[in-house]
Amino acid sequence: MAAEPVKITDAASIQKAIDARPGEIIDVPAGTYEIDTPIVITSDGSGLSGSGRIVQTNPKAPILRISNAKDVRIRDLTLTRSPDRPGSTSALMAGGCDNLSIEGVRVLDNRAPAGAINLDRCIGPRVMNCDVINYARISIDDRTASLDWGYAFNCIDGTGIQITYSKQVLVQGNRVIEREMVPTPELKEKYALGKFVKKNPQKGLLPSQATWDRESVDNWHQGSAIIATGPEVSDDVQIIANRIENAGQGIDLHCDHAIVANNVVRNAAVGMKAMHGSRNTLITGNQFISSDLWAIGLMPGAGSHPAKPPGPDGKPVAQNVDGGSIIANNIISEFGYGNANWLWGHERSPIILERGQKDENPPLRDVVVQGNVVYDSGRDDLKPDGTRAEPPRFRWAFVVQEDVGQRIGPKNVRLMNNIFHPGAQGVSNIKDLLP
Template structure:
């Protein structure tokens, strides 16, 4: 009996000791320091544990040493709207995982990011929840970075009311207007970036008539003496633009040098644009876009983009848009007597095995229906001309294996109707018109005007 008792005590002691070892294996903990910043600074190159509970801050958490990072079940609450939550700059191999980041009441509408990452390499952001960081700047912002991964994060409510100011180039635009704007993940001037398995959802600022009227969205705040080349004449005449829903769930830009991007298995809900792509060598696969003004667009010098196996559900303006943008160009001298800038062109793209459904039922059909616009709107797949006459044309695109499903044909009820004009609109006349576009083995159900504006036989 005594031997059995000693054995039980020994097992209990061993369990306690082992439990202590497991607890200490977390390494340095925020609980042992006066602040999160102090814990990071005193443990350079180490992951710092953030225990459960709220951890309030009023200055940006800065990570400036290679190999550092934060992890744990804690919730970091930024009280200052004029500060990022976390800023990572000039480092390698930093990691953030499993945290919740948010802002206190009164600081949720901000001009700054939840996580700002610049000039860094090998950064990993995994399993975070970023809630109520409502900013036109973006929720997770990545600039001038390499070999970075963002995966399994949840971003909720990232849009805010702001002014979309386009006055910096009067020749092109020269005006400003009230908008709702925000981006879940924004990447620019970066290479080797993976965005995988994230959920990016907006359920606060939705594009309803009531929201538009309450915030006077679309009203011009600055009007030029004459319209720029990209300012629609009706906007100049009326002092109003219906293009007030701005931003994207994911935006990848900086087309002159942004390259090698993988966007896979993400879920987007109530975005202005599901994905806004201005980059080269991009793979976009197995994403689900639910309720968006535009499911996805690629322009401004988007080359060698593979768009495969995505679901576009309930887009209202375009399901997928490909076109050259104002930033697209051919060989271009940077300045007199300087080396010629390499071309920034659009094309070499494959659109395959995507499914488009419920077009026009994303909540903003009311804002786009029955217009006579400059651009052909409310087509599921649109392959368009360049924004400027000097843009090189979109070229060499393969469109194959896609299904456009006419949800409006399911029912004879009056409130269920077909809301797209064509399954595919391919510009043939306005210049610079796309060239070398191959369309084969798709199943396109006809819209209000037919399957396509061109003969697909």
């Protein structure tokens, strides 16, 4: 005899219905359901759907956890936390889930130093038409365990949609917006953002001596609206037609075979970047508005490396390189007019291709830059006499970093049919690349 359906009347009945009807989609009707432990899904084909609002009162607990289940569907719910209890973990966590679909879900006010929607080790996940609003909080970025850095500092942290060690990923049509943790001088002073709170006895490999002695950094606006990470594992990622506002980093990629297309990224210090061995990245048809540090960046990063001989397990290590990528038909406008211009100033550049962070990083190679527009929005702000009200808010439109010692700059870069308005020092630091 089939199990009797469980009527959803309170928070406890949601979990009871999931457990009683494995493999079914449970409808959560309109209403507010307060929980203090996460709702858990572990059965294939299960899911939740409906217009209910689930409120997590325990800041240390996720709202919904999905573990090692195939074909799970989550649709249309609102997941949030108590207004006076910002989170310390993700709202929606999924691990080891194949063919997972999250659609039309609203994740509000999670305010945690973790991904509000956090998917790990998934094959074929889809996150579509969701709203992730107010996902960041004041936190500490602790890098003392890394020989590369060796310090911890106060920061804004938190990520909207986080995908790690996953393949065949689709992130489409979402709105990822932060309205509270906006980088202002007042916020920096109030929380001593960027100040070291811990430092190892020995300086890390990557920070400058000046940074180490000053015991503060400028990159305290951490976290990303959307990140796909897991170098050497994550692969086949589509990030399409999302709207991003007020992020530290709009889109952050550490994966291969990614498509970043038709997104609108407004007021992110970094519009997007791909690094740590991101190979065959297609960046096309995006609008990057009011970026301040850079709009599009490709760089090897410390995680890239050449092939290595077999280790103790007898297996050789394949190379992890960046390149074979295309930047095409993007529009970058209002550069330097974002919330972080006071921090980064007018010396930055909209498109940057960087050298490696370490001597052993293989260089970025084989990049096509075609049909893009870097538009100096300040050229339209004229005084009555027809002269500019102020100079450009960027140094060059396009930068290719050159070799420094053993750190090798990008190779085989091809430019075609771009319109690059000149910055304060011209169009590019590399004159030979330009027609």
